[in-house]
Amino acid sequence: MRTVRILTSAVLAGASLFGLAGTAVADSPTPSPSASEGAEAAAPTEAGTSFRTATAIKPDQPATADASTGDYLYWVLPVDTRQRATVKAKVTLPAAAARHGAATWQLDVYDGLRRRQACVYGAQTRAAAKDAGSVELSCTLRTVRGWAEPWANDPLPGSYYVRLTVVDLPQEDLGLPVHADVEASVADQGGAHAVDGRLAAPLVPGAAAAASKDDEDASSPRPAALREPDGGWSSGRWSDRWIWTAAGGALAALAGIAGYRATRGRGRPSQLPPGA
Structure with missing residues (x-):
């Protein structure tokens, strides 16, 4: 007994x-949104045309953009340690009568070092028939690690750039108007993906230059790509x-x-x- x-x-x-x-x-406190946060959470209605001009978005924040077929569209969002990001995009195509054939669209995701990250799930490239009204793409990345060997291509915490563009189409269709809808979500994978090492700082391009500029002018806005996740970066904290x-x-x-x-x-x- x-x-x-x-x-x-x-x-x-x-x-x-x-x-x-x-x-x-589960009981971590959830900050209440303020009026300024509500204004900031408004969905962006344009996209950048390069890494340097990428439009900043937050996880679970929808973004739209009107562009021309052949343009490179860029967005950037923060992804932290132990998070797995999924990016989805929908391209509304021009009327079938104005098009001359099928078009292939592609969704790419790059980390803060501008290394293209592989998608473990989703259709990253899709062909749209001449009479298709839209095409949908998705990419789920590997779980972000807090630290990796210098030779490895592991995803690390920091800025992640989303690029959407057409990669194959009839020459006559270049310049036709298109509408893009993009949304990224992140899921916390928990301590099972925690590692002992950590980066000295997240991979956020331009952080050092922005810091020195802020020392000269504290009121100057920081570049969009430098926005942190809600609650700040958690790399190396409690797990x-x-x-x-x-x-x-x-x-x-x-x-x-x-x-x-x-x-x-x-x-x-x-x-x-x-x-x-």
Whole structure:
């Protein structure tokens, strides 16, 4: 019975620790939006034409742009450690009567070092038939790491650039008007993707130049690409992996105590048998 009670206590202790881990992650306070944040959250209605002029967007913030077929359209958003980003784009094409054939559109995502990141899910390139009214693209990136080897191409925290353009079409269709809808979302993958190392700073191009400029003129606006995620960058901060590690260690210790008590003898006899 004592062994049963010990094992029951171990299970209850583990359950309470796991519940604490879930509570610590789920009960993080959500800041209330202010009036200025509401104005800032207005959906952008234009796109940049290069990395330097990319239009800044936030995760889950829709963006639109009217452009000409053949233009390169750029947006930029912050993606932090342990987040997996998914970018979706919809291109509304010109009327079929004005087009001369099929067109192939492509959605690319680059990190702060302008390295093209591979998509693990989604249709990154799609061909639209001559009579198609629109074409939809998507790209889900790998989970962003807090640190990587210099030779690796792992996605790292910082600015991520979205580029949308047509890559194949009849020459006569260049310049026709198109409408683009883009939206990016991020999902936190948790402490399972945490690593021990971390970057000294997120990969945000122009951060040093902007900092020196702000020293000269504190009222000058920062470049759009320098916007941080809500709550700031979390690279290298606390990870829920710590709680799961502590919970696993506590359960292992309790299980070891319970196993020892269950396998040892019932105690030494009160007296030796006669003739011993």
